[in-house]
Amino acid sequence: MAFADLREYLSYMNKNNKLIEIDSEVSTDLEIAEITRRATYNRLYPLLFTNVKGYPNWKVVSNIFYSIKGIYDVLQTNDLEGISKRFLEGFSEMPVTIIDKVRSLRDVLKLGKFTPRAKKPSFKESNLKLTDVPSLKTWPKDAGRFFTFSITITKDPESGVHNLSVYRIQVLDEERAIIHWQAFKRGSIAAMRYKEKGITKVPIVIINGVDPAIAFTAASPVPVGLDKYLFAGIMRGEGVEVTELDNGIMVPANAETVFEGYVDVNEVREEGPFGDHLGYYTPKDYFPTFHLTKSFSRDNPYFHVTSVGRPPLEDAWIGKGVERIFLPFTKMIVPELVDMNLPEYGVFTGVGIFSIKKYYPGQAKRAMMAIWGLGQLSLLKFIIIVDADVNVHDLNEVVFALSTRVDPQRDVMIVNSVLTDSLDFSTPSPPLGSKIGIDATRKFKEETGREWPEEVASDPSVAKKAEEIISQIKSRYPHV
Template identity: 50%
Template sequence: MFEDLRSYLDHLKERDLLHEVNVEVDPVEEVPEILRHLMWKRYPKAVLFNKLKGYEDWRVVGNIFGSMELIKIALGTENLEEIGERFLAPFKGKAEGVTGKLRKLSEMIGMGKYLPKKVRKGAVQERELEPDLLSIPTFKTWPKDASRYFTYALTITKDPDTEVHNFGVYRIMVYSPRRAVVHWQVHKRGAQNYLKYKKKGIRKMPVAIAIGGDPATLLTGALPVPEGIDKYMFAGILKGSSVPVIELDNGLLAPANAEALLVGYVDTEELAWEGPFGDHTGYYTPRDLYPVFHLEKMYARKDPIYYGTVVGRPPMEDAYIGKATERIFLPLMKWLIPEIVDVNLPPEGLFHGIAIVSIKKKYPGHARKVMHSLWGLGQMSFTKMIIVVDEDVDVHDIGEVMYAIASTVDPKRDVVIIENDVTDVLDHTTPTPPIASKMGIDATRKWKEECGYEWPERTEPDPKLVELVKSRWESYGFPSEVKPE
C-alpha cells in the first residue's frame, strides 16, 4: 500500500491516470474552476498542477478520488465491501441484536495490529516554517464564498476523556495568517470533542490540521467511522497496516507522512462568523458562528503538495467518495440489520437525502422496521428519505426502483412521515436545522395483513418457452448481445 500522497501519484502516473499541468495557474480561483469542469465531465484521472502563481514552493493536486477505479487503486482492492468484512471479522457471530453489536464495535480500539505506530520524526517535519495560513494555496471555490477554504484537510482532535483520536474533513475558512474558522457540525465527532473541552473549562483545545497523506488515511477522514473507534486504527484497516504517526507538543498524534501540518488550538470561548460557502448541495450555506483555530506552528515537506477538492451540485469528486463509503459500510449495515440485501445512496440524492434499500421481507411491517433501524445508525440518522424495496429489485437501477414504487405504493398506507427528527445541518430545505421531518416509502409487495386483500400475482413467462427461445435464438437472426439470459 501507499505510504504517502507522492507514492500514490507516482503509481497513478505509471498507469497513465495522472494528468500534469505545467503552465502557470492561479491556485485560488483558476484551479477550482478547472477541477469543477473536469469533475462534471467525469474526468477519470488525478490532476497535478506543477506551477502555481504566487506559490512557487507548492504544487496542487485534485481529483485523486475522482472515479471508483482511482479509489480501488488507492485502497489496493477490487472489492470495497471486502474492507468492511475485514473490519467486522473479529466480531462475526459474537453478539446478538443491534445494541450488543454496537457495544462490541467499541472494543475494536484494542486491535493492536492496526493501531497507529509512533515514529520519532516524520517526513512532514522536514521543515518548520513561519506560521502563515495565507502562504498555502487554498481554494476560493465559488464566487460568493466568504474567503478561501481548506476543503480536504484532516482536522485532528482527541476525546479528552478516552484519548481516542478523531480526524475529520471539515471545511475551514481562512481568516488571517494565524486564524481560521472550523465548520464542524454539532453531530460530528470533532464538535463533540470540542463540547467536552468546553464543559471541562479548558479554553485551549489541542488541534492539528494535516494536509495530504497516504490515500487510505485521507479517505478515512471522510468516512462515518462509528463513535468511540479511533480513526487512525480504522485507517490502518483500510491501509492493511498501521499508520505512522508523530506525537506533537500538544499531545496529539499526526500523520508522519503528511505534506504539511498546522499545529495549534481551538479557543473554546471564541466564535467567529463562517460562510457563506458553496456546498455539495449546489447552494450556498449561510453564515453562522463556529469555533476559531489559532495557528502556532507549521511544518511542511520540501516541495509540498496541497490536496483540495471542490464541492457543488453532483457529480463532483465527493460523489465517488460517497459511493466508496456506501460499499465499505454495507457489510456493517448488513451485520447490524441482517435482512438488508443492498443499499444505494445516489449521489444526486446528496447521500444524506435519499437511501434506497432492498430487504428480504419476512413479515408484515418489515419495511418500516428497517426504516427505523437505519434512522438509528450513526450518520444514517440524517437520511431524509428511505425507500425500501423487495430483494429482487436492483437498487442501483432507478428504473426498477420507480417501477417498484409505482406498482406497490399507496401513498396514504405506505408513506411514513416522521416529524421533529435530527437532520443534516447543511439541509437548507428545513427552516429549523438540525431538526426536520423525514419520509419513508414502503415499496415492497404487500402482505394481506398490510393491505387487507391478497396481493395480485406477478406476471412471469413460461420457463419452457424461455428455454425454447434461448435454444433457437441464433436461428432467428437476432444479434447475440440481445439473447435472453
Template identity: 40%
Template sequence: MAYTDFQDFLAYLEKMGELKRIKEPLDPYLQITEVADRVMRQPGGGPALLIENPVGSDIPVAINVFGSRKRMSLALGAADLEDIACEIEALLKTEVPSGKLQAMRELAPKLGVLAKIPPRHAKGPGRCQEVVTTGDQVDLFRLPILHCWPQDGGRTITLPLVFTHDPQTGRRNVGMYRVQVYDRCTTGMHWQMHKVGAEHERAAALQKRPIQAAVVLGGDPALTYAATAPLPPGLDELLFAGFLRKKPVTLVPAKTVALEVPEDAEIVIEGWIDPQERRMEGPFGDHTGYYSLADLYPVFHVTAITHRRNPVYPCTVVGRPPKEDAWLGKATERLFLPLLRLNLPEIVDINLPVEGVFHNIAFVSIRKRYPGHAFKVMHALWGLGQAMFTKMIFVFDADVNVQDISECLWRIGNNIDPERDMCLVRGPVDVLDHASRALGFGSKIGFDCTRKGPQEGFHREWPDVIEMSQEIKAQIDALWPKLGL
C-alpha cells in the same frame, strides 16, 4: 497495499495512467475549481490532476485523486471496493468453532490482521516537519488554498484531517471539517453540531479551557478516507486506516500542541480554539449543490505550520454532483454494508445515489419476512449514527436491484399507495439541509415499496411482473444470429 505517503500514491496513479500533470499556471481563486469541475464531469470521473504551477504559491496542487471507483479502490489498496467489503464481512463473522483446533485456524488470520493496525508512536521529527514555521512567520497564504465558488466567504481548506482529543477521556478523533481562512494565522472551524469535533469543543467549554487541534493534509490516502467514514463511537480512525492499509499509521509529536500527527503528512497546521469565541464562517459552495449559508463557528488560531521540503497540497472541490466526493460516499456505502447487516441482517443491498448527496436519498432492499418489516428497517436506519440524517428512505423487496435507479423509479411508481405506504417522522437532519424548518432539525419520510399482502390490509391480488418464458428466450437466443439484428 500501504503507500509510503501521499506522493507515493500520486506516483502510483501516474504509473497506472490515472494522473494528468498540468503545467499551465492556474489561479486557486476560482480557476482551479472550474478546471476540476469540468474534469470531474467527464465519463468515468476524468483523471486525477497535479497542478504544478498554481498562481501565488510554489506548492503543487493535487485534486480529483479519489474521483473514480478505480482510484478510490486504489487509494484503499484494493482492486475494487467490494474486495474490502468482503474482507470486513469475513472479519465480522462470529460463528462458534467446534473445537480448539478449528478456533485457532479461524482466529489466527483475523488476529494477525488486527495486530497490524494500532498506530505506532515515533519520537520525531517526522517527514511532515522538515520545515517548521511558528509565531509571526506563520502565513497561511503561502499555501495554494482554493477559493472554490464565487459567493464563498473566502479561501477554504477542503480536504483537511482535523485531529482533536476529548479533554475528559483523552480519546482521539479525526474528522473532516472545512477550514475557511480569515487571515494569515486565523481560520474558521466548520465542525457541525452533530460532529465529534464539536463534542470535544463542548467538553472543553465545560472545563473553561481552549481545545488544541491539528489540521493535517496528505499522508496515506486510507487515512483521508477514514476521516470521512461514519465509524461507530469509540472506534479510532487511525485503527480503521491501519486495517485498510494493513500497516499501522506512524505518529510523531506536533511542535506547538499536545497532539500527535501522521509522520508522512504533506502539511500540518497546528493551533487552538477558544470555545467561547465565534465568528461568521461561510457562505460556502457545498456538496449539496447549493451554498451553505454563513453562520457562527469556532475560530482556529494557528501556532505553527510544518511541512515537507517539497510538499504537495491535497484538496477537492464540492458542489452540484457529480464531484470527486461522490466516490468517498460510495466507498462508505460499500464498506459499511457488512457493518449495517450486523444490526439489520435482513438488508440485501443499499444504494445512496450520488444525486442524493449522501443524506437525502437511500434505496434499500430487504428480505421481507413479516408485515411492516419495511417500516422497521426505516426506523432502525434513522437510529444508526449518521444514517439519522437520511431524508428519504425507499425500501424494496430482495429481488430489486437498488443500484439500478431506473428500476427503482419504476418500482416506486407501481408499488406504493402513498397514504398506506408512507412513514413521516421528525428528528435530526443534516445541518446543510437548507430546506429544513430549522438548522439541524426537520422531517424525514420513508416509503414501503415492497409487495403487500392481506396482513398489511391489501386484499386484492398482487400481479406478476411481465416476463417472457425461458423456453421462448432460449428459442430466440438460437435464432438471433440469423435475424441480422
C-alpha cells in the same frame, strides 16, 4: 499494498499513466477549482498542478477521488465490501453494537495489525502561516479562501480516541481560521466535552497531504467511539505511522503540512457564504475560530484540495465508496438488509434505497427506523425500502416497485422535528426538519387486508423457445 504517503500514491499513479500534470500557470482564485470540477465531471484522472501562481514552491493535487475507480486506486482493491468483511471475520460472537464488536477483538488480538505505530516525522518545524498555503476560492461569491480537503484532528478528553474529519476551513489571516464543524460532528462533540471539563481552549491539529486512504477515512462516517486511526488501518490493511505533537495529538508522520493550535469554544466568528455540495451557497453562520501556535512542513510540499458543487463530484464518489465498505457493517446491525444505494445525485444524505429480505408484516418500517439510527445514515431525508429481488442500483426497477407496491396513505411515513443535514436549506429550521420513509415492498395480508396478487411468469418451455428465436434474430440483425 498501502501507500506510505501522498507522494508514493502520486508516484504509483504516474507510473500507471493515471496522473495528469498541468504545467500551465493557474490561480488559486477560482481557476484550480473550476478545472477540478470539469475534470471530475469528465471522469479524468487526478490532477497535479505544478505551476501555481504566487506559490513557486508548491504543487497542488486534486481530483484524487475521480470516480469509483479512484477509490479502487486509493485502497488498492475493487472489492470494497471485502475490506470490512475480512475485518469482521475476526469476531466469533455478535455483540450488540459495532463498538462492542471492535472492543471484543481488541481484547483478544490487540488489533496489532491495524493500530497506529510511532515513527519519526518526515516534516519539520517551520514558519509556515495559514496564508502561505495555496488554499482555494472555489466559487465567485465564496467569502474567501478555504482549505477544502485538509483534515482536522481532535482527541476526546475522556477516551483518548482520535477523530480525523474533513471540515471546510475559511482562512482569516496568518494565524486564524474558521472551522465549519456542525453541532453533531465529532469535532464539535469533542469540543463540548472539553468545555464540560472547564477547558475552553481545545487542542486541535489541521493537516494536509497524506496517504489518500487516510483522507478517505477522514471523510467517512466512522461510528462514534471508534478511533479513526484504527479504521484507517483497516482500510490500508496496516496501521498508520504517526508522531505525537506537544499538545498530545497524534498526526500522520508523513503529512505534507501540519498546523498545531487550538479552538476557543467561546470565540465564534461569521463563516461563509460557501458554494457547497448541494450546488448552492451556504448562508453565513457562526463557527469556532482556530488559532495557530506552531507549524510544520515537508520540503517543497504538496497541497491536497477538492472542489464541491452539483454532483457528481469527488464527494459523491467518496459516498459510493463508503456505501460499499459500510454495507457489511450495516448488515450486522440490520440483519435483513440485502443491499443499499446512496445515489450520486442524492448528495449522500438526501436519498437512500435499501433492499431487505421481508419475513413479516411491518418489517420495512422497522428497517427504515433502524437505518435512521445509524450514524451518517441518520441524516437521510428519503429512505426507500424494496424487496430483495429489486436491484437497488437500477432506478427503473425501484420506480416500478414504487409504482406497483406503494399506497401513499398506508406505506409512506413522515417523521417531523428530527436532525437533518445542517446544510440542507430546504428545511424550515436547520438542523431540524422532517424525513420520509417509503415502504415499496410486497405486502402481507395483515398490511392490506387481502392476499397480494400473483405476479405474471412465463411458461419455462415457451420462454426457452422464444429466447432461442430471439437470439437468432439478434445474430441476423446485430445493429437492431
